[in-house]
Amino acid sequence: MKKSIGKPLALAAGFMLAGxxxxxxxxxxxxxxxxxxxxxxxxxxxxSSMDPSKVTAAIDFDGLTATNDGLFxxxxxxxxxxxxxxxxxxxDDGLHYTFKLRKGAEWSNGTPITANDFVYGWQRTNDPKxxxxxxxxxxxxxxxxxxxxxxxxxxxxxxxxxxxxxxxKVDLEKPLPQLISMLPMAPFxxxxxxxxxxxxxxxxxxxxxxxxxxxxxxxxxxxxxxxVTYKKNEKYYDKDAVKTKKLTIKTIADQNTGYNLYKSDTxxxxxxxxxxxxxxxxxKAFTTIPSATASYMQLNEKQVPEFKNxxxxxxxSYAIDRKILADKILTGSATPATTFSATKLVxxxxxxxxxxxxxxxxxxxxxxxDKAQELFDKGLKETGSKDLEIExxxxxxxxxxxxxxxxxxxxxxxxxxKVKIKMVPFKQRISLSADKKFDMVISLWGADYADPSTFLxxxxxxxxxxxxxxxxxxxxxxxxxxxxEHVNDPKKRFxxxxxxxxxxxxxxxxxxxxxxxxxxxxxxxxxxxxYQPAGAPYDFKWAYKx
Amino acid sequence: xxxxxxxxxxxxxxxxxxxxxVISATFFLMxxxxxxxxxxxxxxxxxxxxxxxxxxxxxxPLMVQYWHYLVNALQFNFGHSFQFQDQPVSRLIAQxxxxxxxxxxxxxxxxxxxxxxxxxxxxxxxxxxxxxxLSILAVLGVSIPSFVxxxxxxxxxxxxxxxxxxAGWEGFKFTILPTIALGMAPLATAARFIRTExxxxxxxxxxxxxxxxxxxxxxxxxxxxLRNSLIPLVTLIGPMAVNLMTGSVVIEKIFAIPGxxxxxxxxxxxxxxxxxxxxxxxxxxxxMVVLLVTDILYxxxxxxxxxxx
Numbered sequence: 013m014k015k016s017i018g019k020p021l022a023l024a025a026g027f028m029l030a031g032x033x034x035x036x037x038x039x040x041x042x043x044x045x046x047x048x049x050x051x052x053x054x055x056x057x058x059x060s061s062m063d064p065s066k067v068t069a070a071i072d073f074d075g076l077t078a079t080n081d082g083l084f085x086x087x088x089x090x091x092x093x094x095x096x097x098x099x100x101x102x103x104d105d106g107l108h109y110t111f112k113l114r115k116g117a118e119w120s121n122g123t124p125i126t127a128n129d130f131v132y133g134w135q136r137t138n139d140p141k142x143x144x145x146x147x148x149x150x151x152x153x154x155x156x157x158x159x160x161x162x163x164x165x166x167x168x169x170x171x172x173x174x175x176x177x178x179x180x181k182v183d184l185e186k187p188l189p190q191l192i193s194m195l196p197m198a199p200f201x202x203x204x205x206x207x208x209x210x211x212x213x214x215x216x217x218x219x220x221x222x223x224x225x226x227x228x229x230x231x232x233x234x235x236x237x238x239x240v241t242y243k244k245n246e247k248y249y250d251k252d253a254v255k256t257k258k259l260t261i262k263t264i265a266d267q268n269t270g271y272n273l274y275k276s277d278t279x280x281x282x283x284x285x286x287x288x289x290x291x292x293x294x295x296k297a298f299t300t301i302p303s304a305t306a307s308y309m310q311l312n313e314k315q316v317p318e319f320k321n322x323x324x325x326x327x328x329s330y331a332i333d334r335k336i337l338a339d340k341i342l343t344g345s346a347t348p349a350t351t352f353s354a355t356k357l358v359x360x361x362x363x364x365x366x367x368x369x370x371x372x373x374x375x376x377x378x379x380x381x382d383k384a385q386e387l388f389d390k391g392l393k394e395t396g397s398k399d400l401e402i403e404x405x406x407x408x409x410x411x412x413x414x415x416x417x418x419x420x421x422x423x424x425x426x427x428x429x430k431v432k433i434k435m436v437p438f439k440q441r442i443s444l445s446a447d448k449k450f451d452m453v454i455s456l457w458g459a460d461y462a463d464p465s466t467f468l469x470x471x472x473x474x475x476x477x478x479x480x481x482x483x484x485x486x487x488x489x490x491x492x493x494x495x496x497e498h499v500n501d502p503k504k505r506f507x508x509x510x511x512x513x514x515x516x517x518x519x520x521x522x523x524x525x526x527x528x529x530x531x532x533x534x535x536x537x538x539x540x541x542x543y544q545p546a547g548a549p550y551d552f553k554w555a556y557k558x
Numbered sequence: 559x560x561x562x563x564x565x566x567x568x569x570x571x572x573x574x575x576x577x578x579x580v581i582s583a584t585f586f587l588m589x590x591x592x593x594x595x596x597x598x599x600x601x602x603x604x605x606x607x608x609x610x611x612x613x614x615x616x617x618x619p620l621m622v623q624y625w626h627y628l629v630n631a632l633q634f635n636f637g638h639s640f641q642f643q644d645q646p647v648s649r650l651i652a653q654x655x656x657x658x659x660x661x662x663x664x665x666x667x668x669x670x671x672x673x674x675x676x677x678x679x680x681x682x683x684x685x686x687x688x689x690x691x692l693s694i695l696a697v698l699g700v701s702i703p704s705f706v707x708x709x710x711x712x713x714x715x716x717x718x719x720x721x722x723x724x725a726g727w728e729g730f731k732f733t734i735l736p737t738i739a740l741g742m743a744p745l746a747t748a749a750r751f752i753r754t755e756x757x758x759x760x761x762x763x764x765x766x767x768x769x770x771x772x773x774x775x776x777x778x779x780x781x782x783x784l785r786n787s788l789i790p791l792v793t794l795i796g797p798m799a800v801n802l803m804t805g806s807v808v809i810e811k812i813f814a815i816p817g818x819x820x821x822x823x824x825x826x827x828x829x830x831x832x833x834x835x836x837x838x839x840x841x842x843x844x845x846m847v848v849l850l851v852t853d854i855l856y857x858x859x860x861x862x863x864x865x866x867x
Contacts (some may be wrong), residue, residue: 057824060597060854061643068597068643115605143613217644235645236653238727238816265811265820268709272717272724273814439593439829442600461599476603493642500789 032220043502047083049557050258051538053281053550054270058238058263062230063216064201065137065144070549071261076145076198077548078259079174080243081224081250082165083130083180084195086551087543090462092192095126096202096225100338106187106500113178117249119204120224127174129225133203134169146199149460151193154183177314180413187499193358196398197461197547201225209317210525227254232416238263242552252417255540255556271533278533286414287533289344297533304459304545306354306467307346309523310406310480311453316451317481318400323391326427328452329377330384332422337484337526341418342411344531349524353467354543356527357459358461361502367464368527371510377524388426399428406433409439412454419454421492445479453479456528459546464509465495466546468522471521482521487512564834564855573846580842581631581835585624592794595640595829605782614640627835636836641828645672647836651818657727658810658817661736662802669741673748678784679755680749692749699746705808712812725814736813746796752796755787778807789860797853800845 015151040044062075063101083097095101097111110531117125137144138159150156160165184191207215207223214221219233219240227250229240242259245251258260262279264270264338270282272296284292291296311319311328318324334348347355350372360370392400404423404535413435431452438446445453456470457477459466472491474486494508517521528547534541593599594607596617602610611617615626630637636647637807680692715735723732759765760783768778808818818837825833 026603060641064644069641140609140613143610145602145610148602160606213643213644217642234653236642236650236816236821238814261816262726263816264814266814269712269725269812269814272712274718276717276724277725278724319723437593437827439591439599439827443593446604461638476605 018504027276029242048255048257049537050260051281051552051555051557052260052279053552054262054264054279054283056234056263056265056283057215059261060232062204062219062222062233064133064198065142065147067198068217069306071397073198073548074550075240075261077196077232077544077550078226078228078244079222079224079230080196080198080201080550081117081248082197083113084192086196086462086542086547086555089170090310090358090544090546092196093415093463095197097198099271100192104500106189109182109184110175111180111182113180114249114280115178116362117205117225118247119206119230120247121203121204122244122247123206124177125202125204126177127180127227128177129202129204130180130200131170131172131174132205132208133201134172135170135310136203136208137199139167141458144199148198149194149197149199152184152186152188154185156185169358188208189505190465190500192459193462193546194460196544200271202271217397226450227251228259232317234405234429246407255554256462256552259552259555262529267543274533274535277304280538282532282533284344285344287459290348293344295533296536299532299534301530301532301543301547302545303528303530303537303543304354304357304462305456305528306349307415307454307456307525308349308350308352309525310450311452311482311523312450312479313481313483314448315370316400318391318395318397318404319452321391321395322519323387323394325424327384327386327388327391328378329430329520329523331426332419332523332525333379334377334526337380337383337415337418341414342526344529345411346526346528349526350469350517352508352516352522352524353464353513354457354527354545357467358462358464360506362506362510364377371513371517372518373514374516375541378456380429384426390431392428399430401430402451403430403432403434405441406435406437407438409438409456409458411528413440415454419525425529428517446476448481452478454525455479455522458528462514468509469495469510471516474491480522481548483521484515484519484521487515487519487521490515520536525543561858562854565857566850568711569850569853573843573850576846577839578628578632579841581628581839582624583625584835584838588831589620590621590830591789591826591829592774592827595639595831597828615835631835631839637832638840639825639830639833641825641830641833647832650821650833651836651840654816654818654821657815658699658803658806658819661806661809661815661817663801664733664737665740665802665806666799668742670748673745674743674752674784674788676745677749677752678756678779680753681760681783682779684753684757684811686731689753693753696746696753697748699742700750701740704739704742707742708736708809708812710733711739725812727813727815730812734818736809736815739812739813740802740809743801747794747798750793751791752784752787755790756783759783759786789856791857792852792856795834799848801843803841807857 043262057071059068059071061067061072064076081095084092085095087093096117098112098114100111102109115128119125136142137147138156140148140160140162147160155164155169161169173181175181202225204223216222218235219230224245227248229245231241233240239262244254244257267285271288272280274282307373311325313319338346338348351368353368355368358367360367363370408411416433420433423431425430444450472488490508490512494505498504498508539558540556542551544551568796599607639647676692680689683689712724715721722735726732768782810817810819824836
């Protein structure tokens, strides 16, 4: 009897021991540091793919940006600067781009980086068999849409050609003013055809199945582990600019854990929760990282006829105190919005100001409860309704969850307006709003690239992302003009977008809520970090720790 | 022994059937979840989404998808993850299940052994201050959620005192805090259980007899009372193991342990069908094996059970 009980325990202890030995064996020793110290960074989710064609998660963009260069790379001010391209020319009609590639650039395996690597990478992303979820960015490049939807089977018909090893020609179906600002993004990175074909389906699934064209080479990622290291890429053409020899990225899903690890000097970076922000605002390490992401409410005119009335839409907007929402409810992760387009998106070439600031209409998106009531009463009279009861759809992501109850209490201050909340999982919110099955929904949109079109084109009346079905002919005409007549004239084009945004603010096509940002601790000795508001959140190329 | 062999064979048959039911139920429940498994679905128009989903066979009729899945799953081919593009699910699970199993076993061993010790101590000194204190501690152990205990332990022991690592998984030292945090519940359960059992046994006739025979207090406690109280505890270990598997999800997150828990939760949130299915199958297999093992153990320990079979 004694033995029978002892056995499973001994077995369990054996397992334990084996596990411990294994765990210790994988813990690697630190080596050379160089003049600058190694950096240890935290991400909130594990790396999921290092394939530029299949990338989706923010952390994957970070990993790919650390290990690659595109034709262009975004600098500190989020301006694209030539990287693997040395220079480029555009035809007058804006339809033909010729990029001159840098000579002598090499992959981490020593083979030269040539124009064909771009041709192959771009074709692979557009190939429907790859099932890339970012292929839509290529829309507008010759035959990209036709190839993606299978109407054109010949990949070589894609409007990208290698004229010689160092000359890349890109042909477009329509001018794409945002093309250059998209080039620093992972789906536009080069891919080494011989290497990709050699490793086949395993491409991008482990460190040994990727090649670097950029500042770092990745090590010891086995496809699902939580600690991934990056070493300086000695083959990188711009290696002199890379000061950090070793960069470690750890997955830390819990912000309290991240905070404790930061405080114990184990991490150089951690994001902060609203509670932590309140306690840490005056810390030297406190940093707000911008992201060109905006939260807004869509009012479904198809489901609630009253929302067709401009006064009612405006009443809803005036009832919301966005300052309280940003400061007290979403502490540290939001600033009050005055426009649909996010802040930190792009500079308006007409006045050199941040686009969102430059297009803000004074008093259009603000808090004024008396005005809200007045407009609401007027709107109800016009629509012939007595009162209004609506459902606010929100998802369980942190920002929306916190916002929903606050918005409900704000909106119910209007006499005659009742708001119920419907909270669903994120994925369900996405599908319900895409199917237009909601009264009012809290949405979030992050910029794809640094150009106003990434926001304002969404709300053209025929756009699938116009989920509220707001329709304004003048607005549509302005967007069309920006993409047509004025497409090759940045100043006129931005003027069109400004007018469109201002029209939308006055008409309240969507109800802007806040611009999202990320509060974090960044160790003050870490310098040179670049945060791309519309791209990879973290670019480590120039980062170093003293 | 042939009776035992037959019994095990029968149980394995039942496990296999249960597995098919679990696979089927999970498959259809999962397909009821709204939303697309594409990570970037929010930025794709309906048409683009359809095109990509058809590449993954997601537009096939449900029964066709189900049949493909069942046939593959029974050959332990769980397919490729959506979230972790092109990663075979079996590999994702294999790479992360080790820390989860290690943590669960350590917590179980720690919890049960300490629980037995504390329970026995309380029973021997029943109705004294020691007993009351231990009982209060046991109630606290059961009622304080493990994540609260984990957060407090991490902050005080890890950060403030610096005695143990705050988080991570780089050696035995790193496993101590999570093991204790996860082991608190089984510890408290085992302690309360053993105390009650022992107090019961101590009042029984054969203990009275042992006492009358003049056996020492030590002999009575260790040889007769404790040993007889341990038998029913074996039945508790099965459910405890299950609790540890599910409880470790939160503990893994707090201590940044590269286990399977976080991956499972995120697979559900992202509609990563192959990973959901694969992990469910592995979890339910583990659960059924644990239950089988405890049943067999129980038969081995208690001859009455074997006779009943």
